[in-house]
Amino acid sequence: MELIVALGLIAFKVALLIAILLLLPLPLTWLERKIAGRMQQRMGPMRVGWHGLLQPVADGIKLLTKEDHIPAEADRFLFKLAPILALTPPFVVFVAIPFGETVSVLGAEITLYVSNMNVALLFVFAVIGLEVYGVIFGGWAANSKYAVLGSLRTCAQMISYEIPMGFAVIGVVMLAQSMSLLEIVRAQADVWNVVYQPVGFFVFFVAGLAEAQRIPFDLAEAEGDLGAGFHTEYSGIRFAFFMVSEYAIVLLVSVLVVILFFGGWNGMLVPLPPLLWFLLKVAFFVYLFIWFRFTFPRYRYDQLMAIGWKVLLPLSMANIIITGIAFL
Amino acid sequence: MSHARHGVGAWIGWAFFADLVSALALTFGYMFSRSVTMQYPDKEKWLPYPRYRGHHFLTRDDEGEIKCVACELCARICPCDCIEVIPYEDDKGSRHPAKFEIDMARCLFCGLCEDACPADAIALGQQYEFSSFSSRDLVVGREDLLGKPGKARTGGGVVAARLNTEQDVLVETSERRGYNWWRNIRRT
Ligand code: SF4
Ligand code: SF4
Numbered sequence: 001m002e003l004i005v006a007l008g009l010i011a012f013k014v015a016l017l018i019a020i021l022l023l024l025p026l027p028l029t030w031l032e033r034k035i036a037g038r039m040q041q042r043m044g045p046m047r048v049g050w051h052g053l054l055q056p057v058a059d060g061i062k063l064l065t066k067e068d069h070i071p072a073e074a075d076r077f078l079f080k081l082a083p084i085l086a087l088t089p090p091f092v093v094f095v096a097i098p099f100g101e102t103v104s105v106l107g108a109e110i111t112l113y114v115s116n117m118n119v120a121l122l123f124v125f126a127v128i129g130l131e132v133y134g135v136i137f138g139g140w141a142a143n144s145k146y147a148v149l150g151s152l153r154t155c156a157q158m159i160s161y162e163i164p165m166g167f168a169v170i171g172v173v174m175l176a177q178s179m180s181l182l183e184i185v186r187a188q189a190d191v192w193n194v195v196y197q198p199v200g201f202f203v204f205f206v207a208g209l210a211e212a213q214r215i216p217f218d219l220a221e222a223e224g225d226l227g228a229g230f231h232t233e234y235s236g237i238r239f240a241f242f243m244v245s246e247y248a249i250v251l252l253v254s255v256l257v258v259i260l261f262f263g264g265w266n267g268m269l270v271p272l273p274p275l276l277w278f279l280l281k282v283a284f285f286v287y288l289f290i291w292f293r294f295t296f297p298r299y300r301y302d303q304l305m306a307i308g309w310k311v312l313l314p315l316s317m318a319n320i321i322i323t324g325i326a327f328l
Numbered sequence: 329m330s331h332a333r334h335g336v337g338a339w340i341g342w343a344f345f346a347d348l349v350s351a352l353a354l355t356f357g358y359m360f361s362r363s364v365t366m367q368y369p370d371k372e373k374w375l376p377y378p379r380y381r382g383h384h385f386l387t388r389d390d391e392g393e394i395k396c397v398a399c400e401l402c403a404r405i406c407p408c409d410c411i412e413v414i415p416y417e418d419d420k421g422s423r424h425p426a427k428f429e430i431d432m433a434r435c436l437f438c439g440l441c442e443d444a445c446p447a448d449a450i451a452l453g454q455q456y457e458f459s460s461f462s463s464r465d466l467v468v469g470r471e472d473l474l475g476k477p478g479k480a481r482t483g484g485g486v487v488a489a490r491l492n493t494e495q496d497v498l499v500e501t502s503e504r505r506g507y508n509w510w511r512n513i514r515r516t
Binding site: 035037038039040041042043046047291292294295296 | 348351354356358359360361362365367370
């Protein structure tokens with residue numbers, strides 16, 4: 001009986017997580033377009049619903065009813081597989097992400113995470129790494145030069161930024177003496193990691209921007225020179241999959257930054273419910289992503305590589321060494 | 329701003345991304361500025377200036393007779409060959425167009441027909457809302473042209489308007505002159 005209840009609870013949590021992640025791009029696209037509009041002295045969407053609130057729904061319906069076009073020369077199997085491969089990893093990662101300790105619902109204590117792995121950090125990085133497959137397959141299967149170039153760039157970018165990203169979190173792991181995200185947050189109860197690890201935070205955040213393929217590192221879909229990068233040939237619902245996965249990654253990177261460096265659900269000064277603290281912090285970082293997008297130009301490809309290998313990698317290594325020395 | 333500094337200050341600024349931060353501050357400031365968007369069919373509508381070249385119209389003289397003398401000069405000068413005039417002679421012996429058709433789908437609104445007309449009969453007016461789903465609807469005849477609005481007397485104002493999908497954009501209030509396009513543009 002207990003096993004069934006536990007399984008049911010997990011199934012419920014997973015379903016809830018998937019629903020939230022699938023629905024979240026709707027308000028996020030609206031917000032992004034509104035913020036973009038305000039920053040450019042425009043209004044953004046205004047016509048569908050109050051202040052364009054229903055615009056994402058309209059866009060969704062449009063994407064669903066659009067022709068699902070597959071190029072004649074495309075590898076049909078891989079072409080269909082790629083959006084799913086791109087969509088799955090960001091969703092899977094959230095299994096390992098804690099959103100808080102526990103809440104009591106109807107007298108029962110319910111944990112705010114699906115699973116508390118002791119190697120959660122490793123799991124997160126391993127699964128994010130799989131994201132590359134969707135990009136490679138999508139670009140390769142479409143059999144179009146823009147898509148191939150876009151996917152090549154993206155692969156190189158993701159692989160080279162995963163290294164500093166991985167190194168940047170080692171300092172955090174050293175501080176918490178654990179790879180469990182739950183333990184990492186608990187270790188930050190008094191002082192947030194960003195105080196001890198400003199360089200680590202910087203490296204992680206910049207690499208996260210690159211990982212999410214956002215401006216200033218959105219080389220993958222550099223509209224000016226590549227059409228739309230690896231998803232140039234996608235249309236309709238398959239394109240929507242790529243968009244959803246992109247937003248899920250933005251969210252994921254924000255969540256990771258908050259958990260690893262900004263104390264997770266640990267509050268500061270103002271006593272708010274932990275979950276609210278967590279959501280506020282994540283919202284701030286999501287806003288930061290959008291803010292960056294409409295402020296900075298895009299880096300050139302060689303600059304991107306130079307930043308990854310010549311700046312971030314040495315910085316993250318130095319960070320590890322200095323943290324280690326401080327521990328001695 | 330980092331470009332104003334030299335030496336050590338510049339290096340410190342570079343290390344802490346002074347330029348990026350100032351860019352962020354700028355966009356953040358803009359986020360709370362007023363938008364310059366004119367919400368055209370929904371809320372506002374712009375009134376064209378008198379010199380605006382919109383839909384053609386034909387004029388009448390004091391007796392209410394059409395001014396056009398069907399000389400076909402406009403048809404001749406038109407670079408798009410989109411005016412067709414067929415003349416006739418009325419009982420008083422004066423020439424008038426029996427048929428006067430302009431194919432708005434081909435017109436490029438150069439205004440040459442207006443310049444060429446010896447009788448000041450044709451001119452380009454202020455109407456600009458005449459898009460259509462069929463190019464055949466855009467061939468307008470003599471009676472339509474006589475009924476079109478003339479040149480704007482004032483212009484450059486913005487008036488409140490509302491979209492009526494069945495008919496047209498409805499203008500609600502009286503006009504305000506001289507819309508200040510720079511009103512909300514931030515200049516530093
Ligand atoms: S405006 Fe120019 S193109 Fe149009 S009808 Fe007159 S002469 Fe022809
Ligand atoms: S509109 Fe003017 S130019 Fe054209 S036929 Fe009539 S009188 Fe002649």
